[in-house]
Amino acid sequence: MAEKDQQGYPLAPANGHARSDLESSTLQSKELRRKKKIKCLVYIAAFAVFQTIIILVFALTVMRIKTPDVKLGTLTIQNFNVGTAGSPSFSMRLIAEVTVKNKNFGHYKYEESTATFSYGGRTVGQTLIPNGRAKARKTRRMSIVVDVNSAGQLSGNSNLSNEISTGMLTLSSHTKLSGKVTLLKVMKKRKTAEMNCTMIFNVASQDADAGHHAKITATKCVAEDYEASVNQWNRNCNQ
Template identity: 45%
Template sequence: MADQESQVWPLAPGKLHNRSDYENPTFKAIRRERTNKCFVYVFAGIVLFCIAVLVFALLVFRVKSPEIKLRSVSVKNLKYSSWPPSFNASLSAQMTVKNPNFGDYKFQPSTVSFLYGGSKVGSSKVAKGEAKMKKTGRVSFAVDVRSNRLPEGANNLTSDINSGMLKLTGSGKVSGKVTLWKILNKKKTGKMDCTMTLVLKSKTIKDLVCR
């Protein structure tokens, strides 16, 4: 009896519990997947941001030359003679400066020359001005064109006066600066090359084309 009371019985094994620092493999895989997705999203966002900045820089910071044209030319006074062949005309013209940039374009005074047969018959100083962002500036000027400025015997003046039409060319160059947000100044120059026909009888300009 005493032997039975002194006998030690083994205790039943307690319920096993996972360690507090142990993570279920399934949860670990889910967390790793979420981390990878976040990395992909962040990387994609950075790439898209860089592309947007590049496109913005190409569109905004790419400075282009202005487009210079003679928009209109009219005859204020005209005298001509078939013999001896000569002409003397006072013209009124308007020059346009088209600014294609995302910044204002301020241009300096320039000179516009008029030629007949490749020789200069007149020129005029054009005042400085400004063309706002994506706008067109306009400058008016007057010029006298005279045949007595031609080199002797180097033209077809007699036949042209008899035909009643004189082919003239207007050319010039405008230089200035494009200012972007008052922090970036870029020098740009625009060139003008225009042709026109002076009709003697009607005292008008026709076929004005600029390239």
């Protein structure tokens, strides 16, 4: 009877924790996969943010087309002659440096233009600025020569008489460059830079050995799409 009772009940497994170990291993595997998925999502999100930053920087720097700066640099005066308050007149040859500063990541190709010098709104000298190209992130320098003469333009001008009396002669110059900025050989945008300068000449000294000095003040540069103020500067130019 005892033998039958023993045969009716099977023996318990040798390792009672086998099932719990299997469940624990399954949970650990699921947790590991979950952590890997989270890590992948973090990497993808970080990569997307990085790409967005790169695109924004590229769009705000490289792809942003700016108007080039046109400035009048050093000025040399030759053959300077000035009349008297009773018979006001002046004539001179100006050799000026014009700079075209291209701040873009593409070249700026500008068309032929003119530089006009005037007194009291009347033209007293004009010279040609040939077409050219300013390389990307570079400054193009060129030299222009203009003969300035008041003959036949300012007869009877009382303001000129007053300026000669005080020894200060004021001239204005105007330069306008139009052209296109090309990026990546595909993207092109037209930009126009305009420069207006005021020059004050000291004409008090008539001694040829002493020479004459010019003080140049750049008032402003106006571009096609905005007006930017330019810092004022003074330069001395010897005969």
